[in-house]
Amino acid sequence: MIYLRLFYEFLQTGLFAVGGGLATLPFLYDISDRTGWFSYGQLADMIAISESTPGAIGVNMATYSGNMVAGIPGGIIATLGLITPSIVIIVIVAHFLNKFKTNEGVQGVFYGLRPASTALIAAAGFSVVLIDLVDFDLFRQTGSFIQLMNWRALFLAIVLYILANHIRATKQLHPVIFIAFAALVGIIFNFGLN
Amino acid sequence: MKELLNLFLTFARIGALTFGGGYAMLPILQRELVDQRKWVTEEELMDYFAIGQTTPGVIAVNTATFIGQKRKGTLGGAIATLGVVFPSIVIISIVAMFINNFADSVILQNAFAGIRVSVYVLILNAVLKLWKSAIVDKIGIIIFIAIFSLSIFTNLSPILFIVGAGLAGFIAKRQQGVVS
Incomplete structure (x- = not known):
């Protein structure tokens, strides 16, 4: 029963992903590893689409991955799986709101969770970058260091990083604009052909 | 019943207006819920948002559940949450259909190869931002x-x-x- 499995996988994601939409990312990679429902490359596309369409990223990614696995019902079921733990947990937390905020045990748990969540997102990003920008196979075949890296993509990444962080005029721009710009560069310079 | 429908529609509107992560939703929540509808105060909203960040799940969903639950109990929480995810389900289902039909297009493949690079930079930025607070x-x-x-x-x-x-x-x- 693919729907049941989808619901269960995204229930787990909703229950353990702490810190917002991108925190679901490591869980999606884990699902990809275990089920083969989608590839890392497809996941990167899903992130891009989720960032550039309305709605919270985490929800969009769940709908998208469910949709890839089992069509429109799959998208709906994955999303319901993702939000079920939130509803249960928040309804409970709401009852104990004031105790929750000041409880030292709870604060201790989150003190450990926050760096862990950051590390998981960083690791997920790192592994996908490694797959997309570094071509070990070609390097092994040709022995040429120049072909180890996808230099054009790396150059675009550096330009985007500088625009998004260090140029005052472009720093405040919405992520959608950087995504659109990167799409345009990809089309003009045939990025898909490598 | 009318109140529940109102909850659903309000949060569907918020979901449709949010681009990007839960953080991008805060200004929209402030405008829709604090300034216009006066359902919560600014302080309550910040508390909900902070807890939404530190409890499991997507921030937007957690915040919606919180406010819905305050208005109309557990059922209200569930309805507000369904409202906030409703636009995602509709829009992404359409986008996914479109992209599957054009998967062989060279232009689309080139565009996505470029887009992937921008996604890596966005993830890097998110990690750097999280690093500072976490x-x-x-x-x-x-x-x-x-x-x-x-x-x-x-x-x-x-x-x-x-x-x-x-x-x-x-x-x-x-x-x-x-x-x-």
């Missing part, structure tokens, strides 16, 4: 390095890391409490 001392750095390397070099489930790190944080805080 990692406040040596223990934080140790947890980060440990989980980062374990996650790259092993196939263990992220669930294990989350539970382990929560436990480590709990013990570390408790020991600090005993010492001071």
Whole structure:
């Protein structure tokens, strides 16, 4: 029963992903590893689409991955799986709101969770970058260091990083604009052909 | 009934207006819920948002559940949450259909090869931003390095890391409490 499995996988994601939409990312990679429902490359596309369409990223990614696995019902079921733990947990937390905020045990748990969540997102990003920008196979075949890296993509990444962080005029721009710009560069310079 | 429908429609509107993550939703929540509808105060909204960030799940969903629950109890929480995810389900289903039909298009493939690069930069920026607020001392750095390397070099489930790190944080805080 693919729907049941989808619901269960995204229930787990909703229950353990702490810190917002991108925190679901490591869980999606884990699902990809275990089920083969989608590839890392497809996941990167899903992130891009989720960032550039309305709605919270985490929800969009769940709908998208469910949709890839089992069509429109799959998208709906994955999303319901993702939000079920939130509803249960928040309804409970709401009852104990004031105790929750000041409880030292709870604060201790989150003190450990926050760096862990950051590390998981960083690791997920790192592994996908490694797959997309570094071509070990070609390097092994040709022995040429120049072909180890996808230099054009790396150059675009550096330009985007500088625009998004260090140029005052472009720093405040919405992520959608950087995504659109990167799409345009990809089309003009045939990025898909490598 | 009318109130529940109102909850659903209000949060569907908020979901449709949000681009990007839960953080991008805060200004829209402030305008729609605090200024216009006066359902919550600014302080309440900030509390909900902070808790939404530190409890499991997507921030937008957690915040919607909180406010819905305040208005109309558990059912209200569920309805508000369904409202906030409704636009995503509709829009993404349409987009997915469109992209599957054009998967062979060279232009689309080139565009996505470019887009992927921008996604990596966005993830890097998100991590750098999180780093500033999440990692406040040596223990934080140790947890980060440990989980980062374990996650790259092993196939263990992220669930294990989350539970382990929560436990480590709990013990570390408790020991600090005993010492001071």
